[in-house]
Amino acid sequence: MDKKNYREKLISTATRLFAERGLNGVSIRELSTAAGVSISMISYYFEGKEGLYSSVLQEQFSCFEYMATIKERDSGPMDKIEEYIRWSIQRHRDYPFLLRYYTSELTNPTRYFSSIVRPTLEKALHILIDIIKTGIDEKLFRGGLNPEDTALAMAGMVNYYFLSTLATEEFINHSPERDEELIRHYMDIFTRGILS
Amino acid sequence: MDKKNYREKLISTATRLFAERGLNGVSIRELSTAAGVSISMISYYFEGKEGLYSSVLQEQFSCFEYMATIKERDSGPMDKIEEYIRWSIQRHRDYPFLLRYYTSELTNPTRYFSSIVRPTLEKALHILIDIIKTGIDEKLFRGGLNPEDTALAMAGMVNYYFLSTLATEEFINHSPERDEELIRHYMDIFTRGILS
């Protein structure tokens, strides 16, 4: 039989369950059963339950690094904007989990938030601003446009949709087709407001 | 001695503690001690812990009814927009709690979300849309403006700020002066994008 590594299995199961019900909403007994792994593996691979939670967190937020690469892509501002929206939507699949983190049940949530989440959100915003500035320079976007305002409105807009659909059937069951539909929807809004 | 009623004391304490650490992050022992009340009062006044949580929720969301009255106010669209922003900011003092609710630890969160939160958010959005439409009709706002897009961008924008400052010192310690500063800031952004 193949050598198994249940570390990943634990992480993926924990990601789903913690996203659904939070750190204190899931017992490690239920978690290990759902993962099909012995309960003692949690202490074996991680430093207990909070250690597992921290590992999940770290993995969740590492995905933001991809966002930073969009700026360097060899494509026009319009394509980059679309890429940002696409990335946002895929990221928002994990939104319940991220929201949980914002109001974390960890022993010292504020420190984590300040050191990871906040800079990440600000970085994302500045990348958007840069893309829009480039669009204005290249005279693709309206000259009168305020890059900071536009980026904020855009990031907020995408955000707001997910906040309002969170935890609904619509959110949980969104398909790739629905994703594309959403991307077109936001690109339409963006286009209406921004093209020169 | 006066007749006491610890119901309100329990609700106010629970509101603060649940906002900080969530339903499963606070034990009813700690909660009752913090309220200076016997633990059995929770089952006496509410139907257990979840009942108390539900009561807090209901009170939190009832504030949204005020939002609906803004539309009927006897003032211009610009004033109404400012009122909306002011209301949003004050509401966001309770943001950690509301966010918790979005990812609720209740037994059946989706039902609550669908029946309370979603309609509330949509109602708020439609009130904004109406205000903006009126502004366009009265030729105060740009004619080319898309009311739906603008309302969404605006609601999202205000939202995004709080998401990014949540759980930071900056958020927790914001003062009335800081509130006014924020209101002016958002009104500036709005004005730049919307006036005719």
Add this chain to the structure above:
DNA sequence: TACTATAAATCAAACGTTCGTTATGATGAT
């Protein structure tokens, strides 16, 4: 006013359950 009976509000203690952790010994793969 004073006494009493009833109901409401409050409490401390106990109950049974579940929690996260750790220890143990065994099994199969490398």
Add this chain to the structure above:
DNA sequence: ATCATCATAACGAACGTTTGATTTATAGTA
């Protein structure tokens, strides 16, 4: 021989709930 994994059991701590007794408030009666 080492490593990954298992099932199981045990542990003390913490959990939410319930019980039964006690205090307080209210109302009725004299």
